[in-house]
Amino acid sequence: MTASLKEERYKSSQWKAVRERVLWDFPVCAYCEYVAQSNPSTQVDHITKASEHDGDFYDLDNLVGCCGSCHSKKTSYELHGVRHATVKGWGKHFFNKWRDKVKGL
Numbered sequence: 273m274t275a276s277l278k279e280e281r282y283k284s285s286q287w288k289a290v291r292e293r294v295l296w297d298f299p300v301c302a303y304c305e306y307v308a309q310s311n312p313s314t315q316v317d318h319i320t321k322a323s324e325h326d327g328d329f330y331d332l333d334n335l336v337g338c339c340g341s342c343h344s345k346k347t348s349y350e351l352h353g354v355r356h357a358t359v360k361g362w363g364k365h366f367f368n369k370w371r372d373k374v375k376g377l
């Protein structure tokens with residue numbers, strides 16, 4: 273799949289409907305709670321990277337709402353090769369990183 277096709281999917285009416293649904297289902301960031309925070313969801317995250325997920329791009333089972341900060345952290349972890357198939361798996365990763373930081377203070 274080319275980059276431009278991927279971009280197109282985010283503009284599709286199907287994605288817009290799915291995005292609304294996910295933000296409705298997850299009004300609060302799915303990852304923040306693992307680092308003792310709570311922020312409103314403003315973005316929709318593919319738990320398993322869309323390009324590596326067996327199911328559909330629009331598969332609700334692979335989508336959660338999250339805040340911009342967690343989304344960019346998670347994208348950065350993924351760029352470094354971290355993979356988790358569940359929110360809980362990612363939550364533990366976020367927690368461990370957060371705990372290391374807190375211990376270092």
Ligand SMILES: [Zn+2]
Binds near residue numbers: 301303311339343
């Ligand atoms: Zn968050």
